[in-house]
Amino acid sequence: MRSKRSRLDQFFAQKLQISKKAVRQLLLDNRIEVDGEICKSVDLQIDEFTHIRFDGEWLQHHTRQYYMLNKPDGVVSATKDRIHPTALSLLDNIDLDLMHIAGRLDLHSTGLLLITNDSRWSEMLMAPDTKVNKQYLVTLANPLDESYIAGFLQGMHFGYEDIVTKPAKLEILSTFQARVILQEGKYHQIKRMFGRFRNPVLALHRESIGSIKLDTQLECGKFRHLTEEEILMK
Structure with missing residues (x-):
């Protein structure tokens, strides 16, 4: 979803179903307020978080x-x-x-x-x-061994997209559980990577994105x- 930047006159023309020329008259009549101030500029650049009022009524007030x-x-x-x-x-x-x-x-x-x-x-x-790390706790159907670490680190070729995944870090926590850190989010990527070892993923739990960690107190x-x-x- 991309930011919705546009000119002020374009916004009003669409919102009120009037011509851009009519918008100019509204501005001259001091009927348009942008971010708390009377606006005179027809070509002012606005986005979805610009606060806009017309005749004292809100037309846009997102935060x-x-x-x-x-x-x-x-x-x-x-x-x-x-x-x-x-x-x-x-x-x-x-x-x-x-x-x-x-x-x-x-x-x-x-x-x-x-x-x-x-x-x-x-x-x-x-x-x-931006290389933001995403960290996951993964539970597997079959036992893990050290070969998984090298396989994830060197990347894997996905034939359908014809791409090679970026190096990913895998830490073995127990016989059937691992922590995976990667910077991508390809379609079913973690499940497909473990699929190369013929090891089905039973549970996948995301713990963090960058420095944002899942609040352990959050039910x-x-x-x-x-x-x-x-x-x-x-």
């Missing part, structure tokens, strides 16, 4: 919002779904306008899910060149606001 959700099994990472409950449906009493998910999880995967209406922030977080299915430090990735 940036950032949430952490502890995603349960069986919840789909989508805004709408005909079959399964969605992650956004768990955000009670929240204005869902412009809300989207920054880094999806599969239907049966659990853990940290970030939800925001700030598309610039989410794009920064998920862009491959499954619950959400909270991100702190200022978490938003700034400190």
